[in-house]
Amino acid sequence: MKHDANGSGRMTISAVERETGLPKDTLRVWERRYGFPQPARDESGERLYTPEDVNRLRLIRRLLDQGWRPGKLLAASEAELQRIVEAERGTGVPVAPDGGVPTDDVLAAIRRHDVPALRDLFQRSLLERGLQGLVSGLVAPLNVVIGEAWIRGELGVPEEHFYTEQVQSFLRGALASYTRPATPPRVLLTTLPEEEHGLGLLMVEVMLASEGAQCCSLGPRMPLTDIRASALTSAADIVALSFSAAYPLRQALAGVRTLRESLPDTVDIWVGGAGAHERLASIPGVSVIGAIRSVPDTLAEWRAARLPDSPTTPLN
Amino acid sequence: MKHDANGSGRMTISAVERETGLPKDTLRVWERRYGFPQPARDESGERLYTPEDVNRLRLIRRLLDQGWRPGKLLAASEAELQRIVEAERGTGVPVAPDGGVPTDDVLAAIRRHDVPALRDLFQRSLLERGLQGLVSGLVAPLNVVIGEAWIRGELGVPEEHFYTEQVQSFLRGALASYTRPATPPRVLLTTLPEEEHGLGLLMVEVMLASEGAQCCSLGPRMPLTDIRASALTSAADIVALSFSAAYPLRQALAGVRTLRESLPDTVDIWVGGAGAHERLASIPGVSVIGAIRSVPDTLAEWRAARLPDSPTTPLN
DNA sequence: CAGATAGTTTTGTCCAGGACAAAATAGGGG
DNA sequence: CCCCTATTTTGTCCTGGACAAAACTATCTG
Numbered sequence: 001m002k003h004d005a006n007g008s009g010r011m012t013i014s015a016v017e018r019e020t021g022l023p024k025d026t027l028r029v030w031e032r033r034y035g036f037p038q039p040a041r042d043e044s045g046e047r048l049y050t051p052e053d054v055n056r057l058r059l060i061r062r063l064l065d066q067g068w069r070p071g072k073l074l075a076a077s078e079a080e081l082q083r084i085v086e087a088e089r090g091t092g093v094p095v096a097p098d099g100g101v102p103t104d105d106v107l108a109a110i111r112r113h114d115v116p117a118l119r120d121l122f123q124r125s126l127l128e129r130g131l132q133g134l135v136s137g138l139v140a141p142l143n144v145v146i147g148e149a150w151i152r153g154e155l156g157v158p159e160e161h162f163y164t165e166q167v168q169s170f171l172r173g174a175l176a177s178y179t180r181p182a183t184p185p186r187v188l189l190t191t192l193p194e195e196e197h198g199l200g201l202l203m204v205e206v207m208l209a210s211e212g213a214q215c216c217s218l219g220p221r222m223p224l225t226d227i228r229a230s231a232l233t234s235a236a237d238i239v240a241l242s243f244s245a246a247y248p249l250r251q252a253l254a255g256v257r258t259l260r261e262s263l264p265d266t267v268d269i270w271v272g273g274a275g276a277h278e279r280l281a282s283i284p285g286v287s288v289i290g291a292i293r294s295v296p297d298t299l300a301e302w303r304a305a306r307l308p309d310s311p312t313t314p315l316n
Numbered sequence: 317m318k319h320d321a322n323g324s325g326r327m328t329i330s331a332v333e334r335e336t337g338l339p340k341d342t343l344r345v346w347e348r349r350y351g352f353p354q355p356a357r358d359e360s361g362e363r364l365y366t367p368e369d370v371n372r373l374r375l376i377r378r379l380l381d382q383g384w385r386p387g388k389l390l391a392a393s394e395a396e397l398q399r400i401v402e403a404e405r406g407t408g409v410p411v412a413p414d415g416g417v418p419t420d421d422v423l424a425a426i427r428r429h430d431v432p433a434l435r436d437l438f439q440r441s442l443l444e445r446g447l448q449g450l451v452s453g454l455v456a457p458l459n460v461v462i463g464e465a466w467i468r469g470e471l472g473v474p475e476e477h478f479y480t481e482q483v484q485s486f487l488r489g490a491l492a493s494y495t496r497p498a499t500p501p502r503v504l505l506t507t508l509p510e511e512e513h514g515l516g517l518l519m520v521e522v523m524l525a526s527e528g529a530q531c532c533s534l535g536p537r538m539p540l541t542d543i544r545a546s547a548l549t550s551a552a553d554i555v556a557l558s559f560s561a562a563y564p565l566r567q568a569l570a571g572v573r574t575l576r577e578s579l580p581d582t583v584d585i586w587v588g589g590a591g592a593h594e595r596l597a598s599i600p601g602v603s604v605i606g607a608i609r610s611v612p613d614t615l616a617e618w619r620a621a622r623l624p625d626s627p628t629t630p631l632n
Numbered sequence: 633c634a635g636a637t638a639g640t641t642t643t644g645t646c647c648a649g650g651a652c653a654a655a656a657t658a659g660g661g662g
Numbered sequence: 663c664c665c666c667t668a669t670t671t672t673g674t675c676c677t678g679g680a681c682a683a684a685a686c687t688a689t690c691t692g
Contacts, residue, residue, distance in 0.1 A: 018510075112549055113534070113542070113545060113546040113549055113550070114549060114550070115532040115534075115550060116532075116550075158538060158539055158542040161535060161537065161538075162534055162535065162538075162542075164535070165533065165534060165535030169488060169492075169533065170492075172485060172488040172489060172492065173488060173489060173491065173492020173493075174492065175489065176486075176488065176489020176490065176492050176493060177489075177492060177493050194334075216431040216432075217481065217485065218429070218431075218478055218481060219477060219478065219480070219481030219482075221477065222474060222477075222478075223474055226429070226474040226478075229429060230429040233428055233429055233430060234429070234430070234431060234432075
């Protein structure tokens with residue numbers, strides 16, 4: 001029943017679990033096996049982690065998500081960790097800011113928690129490049145840049161959270177002011193039950209809606225049976241799933257296979273996001289979307305194949 | 317490293333934790349102390365919970381949030397639990413659907429996972445009653461009705477989730493098509509770090525924006541220091557916090573007090589949601605918003621007190 | 633040399649059962 | 663009736679052992 005950090009900034013194990021996403025059991029077994037982290041103890045023997053411990057754990061957690069092995073990371077010295085961080089730099093899809101709104105301006109606004117400034121920057125990008133340009137030319141690179149800034153410790157968790165909130169709010173708003181022309185295909189968007197991240201989903205929705213597709217987002221964390229039921233009642237042509245890098249490939253494969261089997265062949269499955277591995281494409285009837293920018297092309301292909309009578313929708 | 321339900325529908329302890337929100341430690345100690353739940357074991361001695369266990373645990377969890385004590389609930393027989401459920405019915409603020417869009421129609425659409433129908437119903441309510449009417453006359457009662465339907469087992473978790481997603485999407489959209497007149501006060505909206513629920517926040521934002529207030533939502537789960545920093549950089553007049561019924565009063569009091577001390581006296585704090593206990597109002601400079609419908613009045617009072625020169629803004 | 637297969641190591645999660653502090657309740661004045 | 667102090671209830675933490683799933687490595691086969 002103990003809760004947060006006490007006065008001195010030390011944190012209990014459950015606070016660390018909440019902050020880092022690493023289960024208590026894992027934290028304890030790491031301490032036993034690798035000697036890190038090695039928290040102090042309070043009068044009654046309970047672990048007290050320092051903020052530095054937590055920062056390092058967060059970093060380790062993120063590198064873990066990028067495929068590094070725990071043994072390596074937990075045995076690594078501070079210097080070795082830094083070298084690994086350097087090695088990771090620029091690994092994220094290298095989408096250049098290409099002359100539009102500079103990502104640095106956005107970062108600055110995020111650091112100041114400056115909502116109006118942030119919205120202005122989005123608005124500017126929207127006017128200059130259009131909705132699709134905003135998503136693929138600003139939001140997508142920002143996600144990479146912010147992830148990297150975070151790893152270098154230049155941005156905190158609340159800032160990242162704040163950014164996500166603002167983008168989602170802005171995109172949802174833009175989406176709403178779009179009068180939907182209700183053209184095929186009908187697309188159902190969601191994530192599997194253990195995938196929390198909804199931003200990728202929203203980005204895809206924006207790209208599709210801009211092309212006149214009919215989108216239904218169920219939000220994240222949908223059980224397979226519910227995805228199936230929704231796809232049938234809404235007569236969806238495509239089910240689009242999003243996976244973050246942290247999602248285990250094995251589970252993604254299993255989930256998508258099961259879903260594929262439970263849906264009629266007439267329904268396509270599209271998979272996207274950093275965790276959408278190439279191997280998913282080996283399942284028949286499943287397409288992997290490599291980059292957000294390629295969504296319109298993928299859509300055009302679908303239309304060419306399924307709606308051969310009408311001419312291909314021009315890509316603005 | 318075991319994950320989900322295996323074929324037979326039995327669930328491991330971590331799956332139950334994810335589904336019910338009850339920590340593993342708690343599940344084990346309940347079993348030891350009260351004899352419920354009493355899961356079967358697999359070959360290697362690991363607990364396997366039945367779907368019935370999980371349903372009951374979910375119910376218990378919700379009754380717990382409403383203030384019942386674990387000892388009572390866990391010792392209760394099935395029949396006794398049902399009696400408690402009956403006693404709870406109608407406890408939620410009794411907001412009548414009062415002739416607008418019937419909540420039953422909405423429930424039906426939710427059961428069918430029918431996105432277009434749901435959006436139509438919202439749209440209808442919006443046209444009939446306006447944005448504020450939609451929020452206080454449809455969404456607020458719906459929250460109560462859906463909670464009760466859930467407790468009676470007439471609605472599943474995915475359906476509830478689905479509903480939340482759709483309302484949020486619709487309200488955000490409506491909000492975006494509102495051209496903001498940028499009138500005082502400036503309001504900062506967020507929740508404390510352990511409060512996940514963002515829907516209440518959005519409802520308040522809609523009510524305020526309709527009255528021309530300038531809103532900045534930081535999204536849920538903001539650390540106190542960040543709330544303070546944001547309030548200062550954005551020169552907020554009011555910080556609005558939302559608490560769900562599950563939030564422990566003690567923690568709410570502590571959090572709000574700390575925040576109160578770290579903010580200048582010129583900044584008001586507003587507290588709302590099912591978990592916003594009357595006692596919070598005893599802190600000077602903190603107002604408790606009892607019902608979502610009273611937001612415009614509270615705002616008018618603020619304006620009358622702080623902007624005495626200009627006449628009171630007419631309510632809708 | 634790609635790709636399947638079997639063996640090995642790494643790694644996360646589970647268990648038991650004892651301990652204890654925070655929260656809730658009950659009891660007792662003022 | 664409200665505030666302060668016992669008592670009970672209740673959630674979380676601890677240790678250290680165990681083990682199965684996942685990841686990696688080596689080997690074999692077409």
